[in-house]
Amino acid sequence: MADSLAELQEALDALVEERDWAQFHAPKNLAMGVAIEAAEIMEHFQWCTADESYSLPKEKRAEVANEIGDVLLYLLGLGRTLDVDIIAAARDKLALIREKYPIEKAKGRATKYVDLD
Amino acid sequence: MADSLAELQEALDALVEERDWAQFHAPKNLAMGVAIEAAEIMEHFQWCTADESYSLPKEKRAEVANEIGDVLLYLLGLGRTLDVDIIAAARDKLALIREKYPIEKAKGRATKYVDLD
Amino acid sequence: MADSLAELQEALDALVEERDWAQFHAPKNLAMGVAIEAAEIMEHFQWCTADESYSLPKEKRAEVANEIGDVLLYLLGLGRTLDVDIIAAARDKLALIREKYPIEKAKGRATKYVDLD
Amino acid sequence: MADSLAELQEALDALVEERDWAQFHAPKNLAMGVAIEAAEIMEHFQWCTADESYSLPKEKRAEVANEIGDVLLYLLGLGRTLDVDIIAAARDKLALIREKYPIEKAKGRATKYVDLD
Numbered sequence: 001m002a003d004s005l006a007e008l009q010e011a012l013d014a015l016v017e018e019r020d021w022a023q024f025h026a027p028k029n030l031a032m033g034v035a036i037e038a039a040e041i042m043e044h045f046q047w048c049t050a051d052e053s054y055s056l057p058k059e060k061r062a063e064v065a066n067e068i069g070d071v072l073l074y075l076l077g078l079g080r081t082l083d084v085d086i087i088a089a090a091r092d093k094l095a096l097i098r099e100k101y102p103i104e105k106a107k108g109r110a111t112k113y114v115d116l117d
Numbered sequence: 118m119a120d121s122l123a124e125l126q127e128a129l130d131a132l133v134e135e136r137d138w139a140q141f142h143a144p145k146n147l148a149m150g151v152a153i154e155a156a157e158i159m160e161h162f163q164w165c166t167a168d169e170s171y172s173l174p175k176e177k178r179a180e181v182a183n184e185i186g187d188v189l190l191y192l193l194g195l196g197r198t199l200d201v202d203i204i205a206a207a208r209d210k211l212a213l214i215r216e217k218y219p220i221e222k223a224k225g226r227a228t229k230y231v232d233l234d
Numbered sequence: 235m236a237d238s239l240a241e242l243q244e245a246l247d248a249l250v251e252e253r254d255w256a257q258f259h260a261p262k263n264l265a266m267g268v269a270i271e272a273a274e275i276m277e278h279f280q281w282c283t284a285d286e287s288y289s290l291p292k293e294k295r296a297e298v299a300n301e302i303g304d305v306l307l308y309l310l311g312l313g314r315t316l317d318v319d320i321i322a323a324a325r326d327k328l329a330l331i332r333e334k335y336p337i338e339k340a341k342g343r344a345t346k347y348v349d350l351d
Numbered sequence: 352m353a354d355s356l357a358e359l360q361e362a363l364d365a366l367v368e369e370r371d372w373a374q375f376h377a378p379k380n381l382a383m384g385v386a387i388e389a390a391e392i393m394e395h396f397q398w399c400t401a402d403e404s405y406s407l408p409k410e411k412r413a414e415v416a417n418e419i420g421d422v423l424l425y426l427l428g429l430g431r432t433l434d435v436d437i438i439a440a441a442r443d444k445l446a447l448i449r450e451k452y453p454i455e456k457a458k459g460r461a462t463k464y465v466d467l468d
Contacts, residue, residue: 005122008204011211019218020225024398026167031159032397034188035269038152039390041195046383047344047375050143050283054198064144065201068192069210071151072203075188078158081171084182086189087125093186094128101136108137141281149280152386156273163266164258167400227398239356242438245445253452254459260401268422269389275429276382284377288432299435303444305385305426306437309419312392315405318416320423321359327420328362335370342371 005087009076016077030078037070122204126193133194147195154187239321243310250311264312271304356438360427367428381429388421 016022044064045053056064079086133139161181162170173181196203250256278298279287290298313320367373395415396404407415430437 005204008207008211011208015211015215018220019223021223023225024227026170027173028162028165028167028170029397031155031162031170032266032393035152035155035159035273036390036394036397038148038155038188039269039387042148042152042383043387045145045148046380046387048145050145053143053145053148056144056199061199061201064199065206066210066213068196068201068203069206069208071155071188071192072207073210075185075192076207079185082173082178082181084178084185086185087122089182089186090125090189090193091128091186093183093190094125094132096183098132103135106136106138108140146280149276149383152390153273153277153280156270156386159266160270163263163270239438242441242445245442249445249449252454253457255457257459260404261407262396262399262401262404265389265393265396265404269386269393272382272386272389272422276386279379279382282379284379287377287379287382290378290433295433295435298433299440300444300447302426302430302435302437303440303442305389305422306441307444309422309426310441313419316407316412316415318412318419320419321356323416323420324359324423324427325362325420327417327424328359328366330417332366337369340370340372342374344375 005076008072009080012073012076013080025077025081027078027081030074030081033074034071034078037067037074041067041071122193125189126197129190129193130197142194142198144195144198147191147198150191151188151195154184154191158184158188239310242306243314246307246310247314259311259315261312261315264308264315267308268305268312271301271308275301275305356427359423360431363424363427364431376428376432378429378432381425381432384425385422385429388418388425392418392422 016025041064044056044060044067048056075086078084079089133142158181161173161177161184165173192203195201196206250259275298278290278294278301282290309320312318313323367376392415395407395411395418399407426437429435430440
């Protein structure tokens with residue numbers, strides 16, 4: 001797996017700066033972007049069954065990858081404007097999940113793995 | 118910035134495996150997760166202005182970071198089940214954006230930076 | 235079925251006016267509200283199968299009804315601020331769907347019933 | 352305002368039945384539809400300010416109306432499959448809001464009008 005989020009962040013920062021887009025990227029607007037692109041991922045899964053969702057046709061899978069890229073870019077942008085390290089945030093969240101769902105209690109139960117609000 | 122998404126992926130994989138949760142994590146369900154958590158980010162920005170959204174109160178900012186972590190975890194999980202490298206996907210998307218919005222045309226215009234579909 | 239949306243609209247208008255909330259209800263913010271509450275509906279369906287989703291436990295069903303009410307209220311509020319008649323909008327959309335998906339072509343095919351854009 | 356949701360429901364039911372689409376309309380899938388279309392409404396508001404969102408260009412306003420229609424159709428469909436009367440659900444919700452946000456406390460405060468969960 002490509003590993004360096006830092007490099008991606010730099011490339012995104014450059015793109016935004018070159019186009020003078022920072023003025024539009026208030027956290028409020030970027031948060032909307034994350035949600036809008038997340039819905040575009042979902043669109044590809046609306047009518048298939050859970051089983052079918054594992055084996056998307058090649059072209060559809062490429063479109064999903066494209067939307068996944070969008071979500072990650074908005075997430076990075078949002079992290080940037082709020083000064084939130086998104087990997088650290090996810091790591092902290094994992095720790096919370098481990099605590100809330102100890103293995104012996106959560107094993108094999110259809111429970112949300114990220115429902116800690 | 119914490120840089121290694123690969124490490125995070127490993128930690129997530131372990132958590133899912135220890136709890137025997139893979140059975141619930143069909144791409145369809147994980148895609149819903151991305152969208153649900155994205156909405157939880159947005160909730161914190163619904164009533165503030167764009168300007169106010171830059172300076173969240175400390176506690177609110179921590180909650181947003183928490184939800185950002187959720188989205189990234191679901192995104193990673195989705196990438197895993199679909200065999201999509203999410204960083205590579207974002208990189209490909211950046212290239213598409215550069216093409217669709219050349220600097221000379223896009224500079225200073227309130228246009229979506231991720232609207233390529 | 236309760237039929238009068240007009241009555242509901244009046245009750246909503248009164249509630250908003252009495253609380254002096256119109257100042258916060260820009261279409262942008264109400265649109266976010268529709269999406270946020272829509273995600274809260276979805277949350278109840280994330281981990282169940284399509285089949286299971288038909289027979290929610292009674293309490294969960296009440297919670298879903300509650301979120302459905304939220305979405306309808308935001309939708310009405312949004313229609314109000316934009317001067318859009320939401321029933322007329324849905325009727326127009328139905329006509330478009332009938333056109334785009336003629337019975338002889340669409341019958342029994344897993345296609346979106348509202349995918350016209 | 353067009354008032355009869357019952358008529359719209361009948362027209363929707365006929366459309367679904369004629370195309371034999373009920374088989375795809377599990378509540379889980381319809382809930383995804385509500386969220387997907389809600390995001391499409393939002394898309395039109397992502398880059399404008401709250402003030403600008405009141406006065407959309409005519410064409411954009413028509414597109415928003417179109418997406419509002421989509422959300423209402425999915426909401427009606429979801430209500431149908433779950434046997435939830437969506438107007439009654441909204442009415443119940445209004446009562447809850449009145450209780451949770453009494454006028455004397457809520458007046459002029461930027462608070463969510465539908466945040467009761």
